[in-house]
Amino acid sequence: MLNLKNIYVRNILIDLNLTVNEGEFVLVVGENGAGKTTLFNTISGSISPSKGSIFISEKNVTNEPQYMRAQLVANVFQDPKVGTVANMSVRNNLNMAHMRGKKRKLLTQSCSKERDDFFRSKLYEIGLENRLDSLVGELSGGQRQALSVIMALLTDSKILLLDEVTAALDSENSKRVLRIIDTCIYKQKKTCLMITHNKDQINQLGNRTLILKNGKLISS
Numbered sequence: 001m002l003n004l005k006n007i008y009v010r011n012i013l014i015d016l017n018l019t020v021n022e023g024e025f026v027l028v029v030g031e032n033g034a035g036k037t038t039l040f041n042t043i044s045g046s047i048s049p050s051k052g053s054i055f056i057s058e059k060n061v062t063n064e065p066q067y068m069r070a071q072l073v074a075n076v077f078q079d080p081k082v083g084t085v086a087n088m089s090v091r092n093n094l095n096m097a098h099m100r101g102k103k104r105k106l107l108t109q110s111c112s113k114e115r116d117d118f119f120r121s122k123l124y125e126i127g128l129e130n131r132l133d134s135l136v137g138e139l140s141g142g143q144r145q146a147l148s149v150i151m152a153l154l155t156d157s158k159i160l161l162l163d164e165v166t167a168a169l170d171s172e173n174s175k176r177v178l179r180i181i182d183t184c185i186y187k188q189k190k191t192c193l194m195i196t197h198n199k200d201q202i203n204q205l206g207n208r209t210l211i212l213k214n215g216k217l218i219s220s
Contacts, residue, residue: 142173
């Protein structure tokens with residue numbers, strides 16, 4: 001599914017090798033500044049390695065920029081504000097995510113009833129099924145992060161990258177978001193990598209844990 005071979009990025013990732021099989025849920029841990037986010041940015045295409053190769057489903061994507069990987073890799077970030085647009089409705093945020101990486105018409109065009117029903121079925125999992133017309137900026141931080149997860153899971157991406165997605169949330173909202181992630185990922189058999197510092201998450205989630213140290217990944 002995902003193969004990184006001899007990746008080198010600015011003295012942060014040094015001769016890094018990683019293989020993630022289809023359907024795996026892998027946790028990535030390490031000290032601050034170890035390069036965890038750089039690793040994710042390299043996988044998504046926002047950073048290009050100076051050496052090495054990246055394969056997704058046996059396709060060499062090393063030289064493809066981020067926008068060309070949009071159908072292969074979805075991201076959810078630590079800050080709930082990053083993955084959503086505050087002055088757009090929940091519907092239009094979902095429509096934008098649904099059409100990511102595809103040829104699309106203007107987002108201002110109204111969605112069909114079938115599309116709205118589909119969105120409501122997804123929002124039901126986070127209790128926002130009646131908030132399609134609400135501006136995303138009106139949602140709480142926990143609701144907005146949960147929406148970010150749903151948006152990422154709307155795409156038919158091969159890989160989901162979760163970068164400290166609960167770090168900015170309180171305990172209750174953190175549990176809610178993790179429950180959504182756990183349920184949806186296993187339902188969709190999504191391949192997932194998640195950065196975390198939370199010991200409870202390390203003990204409860206994922207198929208395996210990798211430690212990033214000195215620019216290389218090692219098994220825990």
